[in-house]
Amino acid sequence: AIRMTQSPSSFSASTGDRVTISCRANQSVGSYLGWYQQRPGKAPRLLIYAASTLQDGVPSRFSGSGSGTDFTLTISCLQSEDFATYFCQQYYDYPRTFGPGTKIEIK
Amino acid sequence: QVQLQESGPGLVKPSETLSLTCNVSGGSISGYYWAWVRQTPGKELDWIGHIYYRGYTNYNPSLESRVTISVDTSKNQFSLKLTSVTAADTAVYYCARQLNSASCVFDSWGQGALVTVSS
Numbered sequence: 001a002i003r004m005t006q007s008p009s010s011f012s013a014s015t016g017d018r019v020t021i022s023c024r025a026n027q028s029v030g031s032y033l034g035w036y037q038q039r040p041g042k043a044p045r046l047l048i049y050a051a052s053t054l055q056d057g058v059p060s061r062f063s064g065s066g067s068g069t070d071f072t073l074t075i076s077c078l079q080s081e082d083f084a085t086y087f088c089q090q091y092y093d094y095p096r097t098f099g100p101g102t103k104i105e106i107k
Numbered sequence: 108q109v110q111l112q113e114s115g116p117g118l119v120k121p122s123e124t125l126s127l128t129c130n131v132s133g134g135s136i137s138g139y140y141w142a143w144v145r146q147t148p149g150k151e152l153d154w155i156g157h158i159y160y161r162g163y164t165n166y167n168p169s170l171e172s173r174v175t176i177s178v179d180t181s182k183n184q185f186s187l188k189l190t191s192v193t194a195a196d197t198a199v200y201y202c203a204r205q206l207n208s209a210s211c212v213f214d215s216w217g218q219g220a221l222v223t224v225s226s
Contacts, residue, residue: 001169034212036213042218043203043218055214091211091212094167095167101150
């Protein structure tokens with residue numbers, strides 16, 4: 001199975017900050033990469049797929065980039081509702097696998 | 108807006124079978140892939156497998172010997188069975204819809220069903 005890692009595992013930030021989260025695969029996944037946001041007690045919410053395509057209804061402050069093994073999720077101006085945990089997921093190969101998550105906490 | 112809702116026992120004894128059903132409302136089950144994903148107490152997300160509305164399945168090899176996913180288009184629902192459960196199967200189980208046939212990401216999710224394996 002393709003192994004996904006994320007960094008950092010958690011960090012603190014302030015409203016208005018620009019933040020980036022990294023996701024790495026142990027082999028190339030092309031652009032078959034998605035990002036999710038999960039708030040406590042809720043199901044994950046799809047933000048981005050195909051590495052950089054914004055899902056319908058997702059604010060434009062979210063963006064994704066990368067291909068191959070290295071990917072980045074950027075939030076350009078952190079809002080209060082963005083304090084959550086973010087997961088990446090590859091769908092290049094079976095089984096589909098997720099990263100361990102990155103938690104953004106309020107500074 | 109499609110909505111998904113998991114249902115089934117919240118407590119299963121070790122060695123028994125976990126059974127969950129996902130009811131799909133607000134849209135047809137036809138034309139899509141449907142998946143089960145679980146989240147462990149440590150917050151790891153594990154893809155269990157998926158089924159196409161026509162019945163084609165693909166399972167995580169780590170669970171393949173114990174898992175069955177089925178679909179009932181007449182009831183607009185799909186189901187998960189996981190046999191011989193252990194404490195390691197304790198998790199929140201989500202049903203989800205795959206965005207489309209080319210993009211195996213999940214754009215709609217159920218609220219999740221906590222299943223605890225304990226005697």
